[in-house]
Amino acid sequence: MTGMNGGVLDEDLIAGMRDVTPLMLGIVPFALVAGIAAVDAGLTLAEAVGLSVIVFAGASQLAAIDLLGSNAPLAVVIGTAAVINLRMVMYSASIAPYFADYARRTRAALAYLLTDQAYALSVAEYQRNDDRSRWRYYLGAAASLWVVWQIGTVVGVVVGAGVPDAWGLTFAVPLVFLALLVPAMKDRPTTIAGIVGGTVAVVAAGLPLNLGLLVGAVSGIVVGLLTEAMGR
DSSP states (O other), rough: OOOSOOOHHHHHHHHHHHHHHHHHHHHHHHHHHHHHHHHHHOOOOOHHHHOOOOOOOOHHHHHHHHHHHOOOOOOHOOOOOOOOOOTTHHHHHHHHHGGSSSSSHHHHHHHHTTOHHHHHHHHHHHHTTTTTTHHHHEEEEEEEEHHHHHHHHHHHHHHHHOOOOGGOGGHHHHHHHHHHHHHHHHHHHHHHHHHHHHHHHGGGGSSGTHHHHHHHHHHHHHHHHHHHHHHH
Protein backbone atom coordinates (compact mmCIF):
# COMPACT_ATOMS: atom_id res chain seq x y z
CA MET A 1 0.00 0.00 0.00
CA THR A 2 1.16 3.53 -0.58
CA GLY A 3 1.86 6.08 2.06
CA MET A 4 -0.05 9.29 2.61
CA ASN A 5 1.90 11.22 0.02
CA GLY A 6 -0.58 13.13 -2.10
CA GLY A 7 1.44 12.85 -5.29
CA VAL A 8 1.69 9.09 -5.05
CA LEU A 9 -2.03 8.71 -4.36
CA ASP A 10 -2.92 10.96 -7.29
CA GLU A 11 -0.65 8.84 -9.46
CA ASP A 12 -2.60 5.72 -8.51
CA LEU A 13 -5.90 7.36 -9.40
CA ILE A 14 -4.53 8.51 -12.75
CA ALA A 15 -3.07 5.05 -13.39
CA GLY A 16 -6.54 3.51 -13.10
CA MET A 17 -7.97 6.10 -15.48
CA ARG A 18 -5.13 5.53 -17.92
CA ASP A 19 -5.39 1.74 -17.91
CA VAL A 20 -9.15 1.72 -18.52
CA THR A 21 -9.01 4.20 -21.42
CA PRO A 22 -8.49 1.61 -24.21
CA LEU A 23 -11.64 -0.20 -23.08
CA MET A 24 -13.72 2.91 -23.70
CA LEU A 25 -13.64 2.10 -27.42
CA GLY A 26 -16.12 -0.66 -26.68
CA ILE A 27 -17.97 1.02 -23.82
CA VAL A 28 -18.98 4.18 -25.71
CA PRO A 29 -20.97 2.48 -28.49
CA PHE A 30 -22.35 0.03 -25.91
CA ALA A 31 -23.69 2.94 -23.83
CA LEU A 32 -25.13 4.62 -26.92
CA VAL A 33 -26.96 1.41 -27.80
CA ALA A 34 -28.34 1.21 -24.25
CA GLY A 35 -29.72 4.73 -24.58
CA ILE A 36 -31.19 4.09 -28.01
CA ALA A 37 -32.74 0.85 -26.80
CA ALA A 38 -34.35 2.73 -23.91
CA VAL A 39 -36.00 5.12 -26.36
CA ASP A 40 -37.19 2.24 -28.55
CA ALA A 41 -38.69 0.59 -25.47
CA GLY A 42 -40.72 3.73 -24.73
CA LEU A 43 -38.73 5.01 -21.74
CA THR A 44 -38.48 8.75 -21.13
CA LEU A 45 -35.14 10.51 -20.64
CA ALA A 46 -35.65 10.57 -16.87
CA GLU A 47 -36.60 6.88 -16.78
CA ALA A 48 -33.67 5.86 -18.97
CA VAL A 49 -31.16 7.87 -16.95
CA GLY A 50 -32.64 6.63 -13.68
CA LEU A 51 -32.37 3.02 -14.85
CA SER A 52 -28.80 3.58 -15.98
CA VAL A 53 -27.72 5.20 -12.72
CA ILE A 54 -29.45 2.72 -10.44
CA VAL A 55 -28.67 -0.48 -12.32
CA PHE A 56 -25.34 0.47 -13.94
CA ALA A 57 -24.89 -2.92 -15.57
CA GLY A 58 -24.60 -3.09 -19.32
CA ALA A 59 -25.74 -6.66 -20.00
CA SER A 60 -28.60 -6.79 -17.52
CA GLN A 61 -29.54 -3.19 -18.31
CA LEU A 62 -30.03 -4.01 -21.98
CA ALA A 63 -31.90 -7.19 -21.10
CA ALA A 64 -34.17 -5.30 -18.71
CA ILE A 65 -34.88 -2.63 -21.32
CA ASP A 66 -35.72 -5.27 -23.92
CA LEU A 67 -38.05 -7.06 -21.51
CA LEU A 68 -39.72 -3.83 -20.41
CA GLY A 69 -40.28 -2.92 -24.04
CA SER A 70 -41.91 -6.31 -24.58
CA ASN A 71 -44.23 -5.80 -21.59
CA ALA A 72 -42.75 -8.78 -19.78
CA PRO A 73 -43.82 -9.26 -16.15
CA LEU A 74 -41.74 -7.33 -13.63
CA ALA A 75 -40.71 -10.59 -11.94
CA VAL A 76 -39.19 -11.81 -15.21
CA VAL A 77 -37.36 -8.51 -15.72
CA ILE A 78 -35.87 -8.56 -12.21
CA GLY A 79 -35.10 -12.28 -12.35
CA THR A 80 -33.30 -12.01 -15.66
CA ALA A 81 -31.23 -9.03 -14.52
CA ALA A 82 -30.34 -10.79 -11.27
CA VAL A 83 -29.21 -13.98 -13.01
CA ILE A 84 -27.11 -12.08 -15.55
CA ASN A 85 -25.41 -10.23 -12.70
CA LEU A 86 -24.68 -13.30 -10.60
CA ARG A 87 -21.08 -13.10 -11.75
CA MET A 88 -20.76 -9.93 -9.66
CA VAL A 89 -21.08 -12.09 -6.54
CA MET A 90 -17.98 -13.99 -7.63
CA TYR A 91 -16.16 -10.78 -8.52
CA SER A 92 -17.00 -9.31 -5.12
CA ALA A 93 -15.75 -12.37 -3.27
CA SER A 94 -12.54 -12.34 -5.29
CA ILE A 95 -11.72 -8.65 -4.85
CA ALA A 96 -12.98 -8.35 -1.25
CA PRO A 97 -9.66 -9.34 0.40
CA TYR A 98 -7.96 -6.36 -1.24
CA PHE A 99 -10.51 -4.00 0.34
CA ALA A 100 -10.79 -5.74 3.71
CA ASP A 101 -9.08 -2.92 5.62
CA TYR A 102 -11.46 -0.22 4.39
CA ALA A 103 -14.58 0.99 6.19
CA ARG A 104 -17.92 -0.58 5.32
CA ARG A 105 -19.17 2.61 3.68
CA THR A 106 -16.11 2.74 1.47
CA ARG A 107 -16.56 -0.88 0.43
CA ALA A 108 -20.24 -0.28 -0.29
CA ALA A 109 -19.39 2.64 -2.57
CA LEU A 110 -16.74 0.60 -4.37
CA ALA A 111 -19.21 -2.27 -4.78
CA TYR A 112 -21.67 -0.01 -6.58
CA LEU A 113 -19.02 0.76 -9.20
CA LEU A 114 -18.05 -2.89 -9.77
CA THR A 115 -17.97 -3.92 -13.43
CA ASP A 116 -16.26 -6.63 -15.43
CA GLN A 117 -13.64 -4.20 -16.67
CA ALA A 118 -12.92 -2.52 -13.33
CA TYR A 119 -12.60 -5.89 -11.63
CA ALA A 120 -10.28 -7.42 -14.22
CA LEU A 121 -8.00 -4.38 -14.40
CA SER A 122 -7.80 -3.90 -10.64
CA VAL A 123 -7.10 -7.49 -9.65
CA ALA A 124 -4.43 -7.79 -12.34
CA GLU A 125 -2.80 -4.56 -11.15
CA TYR A 126 -2.90 -5.57 -7.47
CA GLN A 127 -1.12 -8.80 -8.31
CA ARG A 128 1.55 -6.95 -10.27
CA ASN A 129 2.06 -3.95 -8.00
CA ASP A 130 1.53 -4.30 -4.27
CA ASP A 131 2.41 -0.63 -3.75
CA ARG A 132 -0.74 0.63 -5.44
CA SER A 133 -3.35 2.45 -3.40
CA ARG A 134 -6.00 -0.15 -4.05
CA TRP A 135 -9.15 1.90 -3.70
CA ARG A 136 -7.73 4.85 -5.60
CA TYR A 137 -6.60 2.74 -8.55
CA TYR A 138 -9.95 0.97 -8.57
CA LEU A 139 -11.81 4.29 -8.33
CA GLY A 140 -9.80 5.72 -11.21
CA ALA A 141 -10.86 2.85 -13.46
CA ALA A 142 -14.39 2.24 -12.17
CA ALA A 143 -15.50 5.87 -11.86
CA SER A 144 -14.21 6.62 -15.36
CA LEU A 145 -16.33 3.79 -16.71
CA TRP A 146 -19.34 5.07 -14.77
CA VAL A 147 -19.03 8.60 -16.13
CA VAL A 148 -18.56 7.49 -19.74
CA TRP A 149 -21.44 5.03 -19.46
CA GLN A 150 -23.86 7.63 -18.11
CA ILE A 151 -22.88 10.23 -20.70
CA GLY A 152 -23.12 7.67 -23.50
CA THR A 153 -26.54 6.54 -22.31
CA VAL A 154 -27.85 10.11 -22.18
CA VAL A 155 -26.51 10.83 -25.67
CA GLY A 156 -28.13 7.63 -26.92
CA VAL A 157 -31.48 8.65 -25.44
CA VAL A 158 -31.27 12.17 -26.87
CA VAL A 159 -30.27 11.21 -30.40
CA GLY A 160 -32.49 8.11 -30.30
CA ALA A 161 -33.44 6.76 -33.68
CA GLY A 162 -31.51 9.59 -35.34
CA VAL A 163 -28.36 7.46 -35.37
CA PRO A 164 -27.93 5.96 -38.86
CA ASP A 165 -28.03 2.15 -39.05
CA ALA A 166 -24.86 2.39 -41.15
CA TRP A 167 -22.92 3.30 -38.01
CA GLY A 168 -23.40 -0.27 -36.86
CA LEU A 169 -23.55 0.60 -33.16
CA THR A 170 -25.64 -2.45 -32.33
CA PHE A 171 -22.80 -4.61 -33.62
CA ALA A 172 -20.63 -3.26 -30.80
CA VAL A 173 -22.76 -5.02 -28.18
CA PRO A 174 -21.92 -8.63 -29.12
CA LEU A 175 -18.31 -7.59 -29.69
CA VAL A 176 -18.08 -6.22 -26.15
CA PHE A 177 -19.56 -9.41 -24.74
CA LEU A 178 -17.25 -11.57 -26.82
CA ALA A 179 -14.25 -9.53 -25.64
CA LEU A 180 -15.30 -10.27 -22.05
CA LEU A 181 -16.40 -13.86 -22.65
CA VAL A 182 -13.40 -15.29 -24.48
CA PRO A 183 -10.78 -14.40 -21.80
CA ALA A 184 -13.16 -15.70 -19.11
CA MET A 185 -13.33 -19.13 -20.77
CA LYS A 186 -9.96 -20.07 -19.29
CA ASP A 187 -10.71 -23.60 -18.09
CA ARG A 188 -13.05 -26.52 -18.75
CA PRO A 189 -15.95 -25.47 -16.46
CA THR A 190 -16.10 -21.87 -17.72
CA THR A 191 -15.73 -22.94 -21.35
CA ILE A 192 -18.53 -25.49 -21.09
CA ALA A 193 -20.70 -22.99 -19.19
CA GLY A 194 -20.23 -20.39 -21.93
CA ILE A 195 -20.99 -22.85 -24.75
CA VAL A 196 -24.04 -24.37 -23.04
CA GLY A 197 -25.42 -21.00 -21.91
CA GLY A 198 -25.09 -19.46 -25.37
CA THR A 199 -26.52 -22.51 -27.15
CA VAL A 200 -29.51 -22.81 -24.83
CA ALA A 201 -30.23 -19.06 -25.08
CA VAL A 202 -30.31 -19.28 -28.89
CA VAL A 203 -32.46 -22.41 -28.94
CA ALA A 204 -34.84 -20.97 -26.34
CA ALA A 205 -35.07 -17.56 -28.00
CA GLY A 206 -38.67 -18.20 -28.98
CA LEU A 207 -39.93 -18.81 -25.45
CA PRO A 208 -42.72 -16.51 -24.25
CA LEU A 209 -41.96 -13.52 -22.01
CA ASN A 210 -38.41 -13.47 -23.41
CA LEU A 211 -37.40 -16.22 -21.01
CA GLY A 212 -34.78 -17.56 -23.42
CA LEU A 213 -31.98 -15.44 -22.00
CA LEU A 214 -32.87 -16.34 -18.43
CA VAL A 215 -33.03 -20.06 -19.25
CA GLY A 216 -29.71 -19.87 -21.08
CA ALA A 217 -27.97 -18.06 -18.24
CA VAL A 218 -29.25 -20.48 -15.60
CA SER A 219 -28.33 -23.47 -17.76
CA GLY A 220 -24.79 -22.21 -18.28
CA ILE A 221 -24.28 -21.56 -14.57
CA VAL A 222 -25.66 -24.96 -13.51
CA VAL A 223 -23.64 -26.91 -16.08
CA GLY A 224 -20.49 -24.97 -15.22
CA LEU A 225 -20.90 -25.68 -11.50
CA LEU A 226 -21.59 -29.37 -12.15
CA THR A 227 -18.55 -29.64 -14.40
CA GLU A 228 -16.36 -28.01 -11.76
CA ALA A 229 -17.72 -30.31 -9.04
CA MET A 230 -17.15 -33.44 -11.15
CA GLY A 231 -13.58 -32.35 -11.84
CA ARG A 232 -12.62 -32.26 -8.16
